Amino acid sequence: MYILGINAYHGDSSACIYKDGQLIAASEEERFRRIKHWAGFPIEAIRFCLQEAEISIEEIDHIAISRDPKANLGKKALTALKNRLNLSNVINRVKNLKKAASIEEEFIEHFNLKAGELKAKFHNVEHHRSHLASAFFASPFEESALLSIDGFGDFTSTMTGLGKGNKIEVLETVSYPHSVGVFYTTFTQWLGFPHYGDEYKVMGLAPYGQPTHLEQLRKVIKFKDNGLFELDLKYFNHPSKGVNMVWEGGIPAMDSLYSEALLNEFGPARKADEPLSQDHKDWATSVQRITEELIYHLLTHLQQKTGSDAVCIAGGVAQNSVANGKILLKTPFKKVYIPPAGHDAGTCIGAALWVYNQLLDQPRTAPMLHGYLGSRFSNENIEELLKQKNISYQKLEGEALFSKVTDCLINAGVVGWFQGRAEFGPRALGHRSIIADPRREDAKEILNTKIKRRESFRPFAPSILKQHIPHYFEQVDDVPFMEKVFLIKEEQRAKIPAVTHVDGTGRLQSVEQSIEPKYYGLINNFYEKTGVPILLNTSFNENEPIVNTPEEALNCFLRTKMDMLVLEDIVIER
Structure with a gap:
């Protein structure tokens, strides 16, 4: 059974695909369109999901949409009449509702289908029910209280x-x-x-x-x-x-x-x-x-x-x-x-799970322990790109690669780190990241002025080996999606100034070897050389959506002042 979930005509539009309850792929449309928070029909994300599943749209059994135009319709009309809302605003909302209600027509048009070729059954799942499902059905809990808030x-x-x-x-x-x-x-x-x-x-x-x-x-x-x-x-x-x-x-x-x-x-x-x-x-x-x-x-x-x-x-x-x-x-x-995608993009997952678990009464599957669900590229793909552009590179693997990157970081380098499948959600989790030495007092300034070009008051995150959390943070918890901020222990703050916010906190990402072995291996190599089991991690972008392809990563590297770019096992230096 294939279920396609989509968030359409809303901010952070997105798509995901499940096969027999197993999540195969998920991505935000912005990663393909290169426009932050892109809203509309997520056709590129849908095509990506079908490609990852190696099926056509005709093979989809259910399409779940994280929006129900009929929900609270009476309340909407009553509010518009009661408050005599601006006519143009009402017209815009009605147009948006019409588009959301005619999703099937969008599929027929985009995939050039004839009548009867689309066998999928369509399900409109109310927005907040989609949020609740995205959290609970993906969680490790058999029973849980639930909150959706936006x-x-x-x-x-x-x-x-x-x-x-x-x-x-x-x-x-x-x-x-x-x-x-x-x-x-x-x-x-x-x-x-x-x-x-x-x-x-x-x-x-x-x-x-x-x-x-x-x-x-x-x-x-x-x-x-x-x-x-x-x-x-x-x-x-x-x-x-x-x-x-x-x-x-x-x-x-x-x-x-x-x-x-x-x-x-x-x-x-x-x-x-x-x-x-x-x-x-x-x-x-x-x-x-x-x-x-x-x-x-x-x-x-x-x-x-x-x-x-x-x-x-x-x-x-x-x-x-x-x-x-x-x-x-x-x-x-x-x-x-x-x-990992608690925001509106994640409702595509919630809508799909609502259909699979709640409506079709299927048993829950394994919890979501990572957010690596997006695009991926091989060393061969990357080498072909670099040869076309006549860019010299070095290919390294394992500890040799980790050691090369670590030495660059220790010598005040900033590294673009592009690995495996892109993250689904708003935060880079070691697959589309820019990394730096957290011990450097000037790392924030270097990143903000030379690469990120963003406000100076915004903090950078520490990626930490999971077993070392008790040594650096006041609270001990698993934080795989960079979803919580904890106080850094006072005696440790001077060691990692680049990831310590002005109030002594850090928005940590716990890194576990069994879930993300390559990023773990890099941080562990840095730990062996410096005694600090942490890297500064920020998203791989420059006032744009997080990079999605090797070419986008290369372009970002070339127009900024990064010192090294690592695309899978391929290393490019200035």
């Missing part, structure tokens, strides 16, 4: 549930117009970060300030006694005016979410080129802190309601790694699972 999807912002075996029971929802994702995005825009997906910048800025505006924000987002929340809607545009969204043909975009009331009470929005003041930093701290408090409020209530000691979390807000790192400290839960 901006909006199918008119809902938050959904809780309980997973048992191969079934999910939905417990509670928070619907439009109330949303913690919208709350965070609104203040992200107000702080001068207007682009879709900029919320991580506020999270990175937060450690530079103090939570001096917490009490003011308690007027904006209110915690309810039932464990849920609501917004004071006067501070937001979306309930009364609607917000124009652009979901296709490129980068998703939206109008400003903050209202005149917010500007009148909290001051003018920061301009994108305006220097960051201490007050801006204090606002970032306050927004991050109250968001953390709300997440723990939701989770504490959920644990009391379900009695479960484990929780699975997905949704855009579940990408807040700072909040994630404190869940076991701040709530009664003892175990937590967050998938």
